[in-house]
Amino acid sequence: MLLLATLFIMVGFLCLYLTQISSLVLYRMFLNIILIAMFLVGLYVLASMVFIIQILKGKKMNAFQSRMIKSSMTMIYPNILNVCGMMGIDKDKVRKVFSDINNQLILSKTYHIDPQHILILIPHCLQKKECPHKITAEITNCKRCGLCDIDNLIRLQEKYPVKLFVATGGTIARKIVRETQPKAVIAVACERDLSSGIQEIRGIPVIGIVNERPEGPCINARVSTGRIEACIQYLQGEGES
Known part of the structure; x- marks a missing residue:
């Protein structure tokens, strides 16, 4: 710049x-x-x-x-x-900065959004690759074994009545947003998918959280559920994220 x-x-x-x-x-x-x-x-x-x-x-x-x-x-x-x-x-470094700027813009405002109007979008790569119980169609297929972060995310959904969906790509993510009509979105994805999603979803706050990929792209990714919970609390008006 x-x-x-x-x-x-x-x-x-x-x-x-x-x-x-x-x-x-x-x-x-x-x-x-x-x-x-x-x-x-x-x-x-x-x-x-x-x-x-x-x-x-x-x-x-x-x-x-x-x-x-x-x-x-x-x-x-x-x-x-x-x-x-x-x-x-590396373009991902620029995309990460873009996501950080977007998040800070959102966190510079005050919100009071009921949790049922908050949508959490997660990628399917958070699930263990070897798991036979695929969650792409229905997240309740998870057997709650605790080997990946899906169990913790479902626990968050039980604690806060947020909408939790798995998006296998940008097209599915946009479809979910259209159908659920949320007032805020917390999206978990890689840098590229986050930056494109933030640009495409207009009119509502979209907080982007970059997933952790210790085993490489699109396989056995991780995410901090504590950070997601902090974002939920912030959007509800319960302090800082």
Whole structure:
């Protein structure tokens, strides 16, 4: 983001230089317009970057600052991913930062949502690969052996009457959201699925929790149920997550 802002400012100064050496009135006017536009965009990006740094440090944002961060991330995030792809940088690191910024924006607000209106979406890879009792169609198929985190998640559902569903992909996740009509979502997934889901689900808060993958991607993943419970409590209005 800092690189992009610097680029805008450099282009602006270049336009300023051209206005000084050009004798054509229309050309100068055109370059002045570009100069002003580049300056405003650069200022906007720099201000957004300052707000993002503040929110990552845990500072609260007002409504204007939150909207500014969201709009700038919508504009810049895809471009940052493209640059990372060209430079061979791990995109998941950028996706993780995007998810963290989104979470901090949500946690900077106050909510009072009944637990029955909170949807928890989890990936099927949280279940042990060797388990014969598949939960993709119905999570109650779990036999509660405790070898994976599914048992703990069902315990959370019993403690708080939240909606708990297994999503095998983005299409299924969107379908579940449409059918259940939640007022908030707590999503567990890898960085890529989280970032795309956060962007696709509009109008309600979506807290993203990156799963742990000690055995590699998409196999025997883990998640902190304590963190999920803290998010439930926060969305209910019971303190900080």
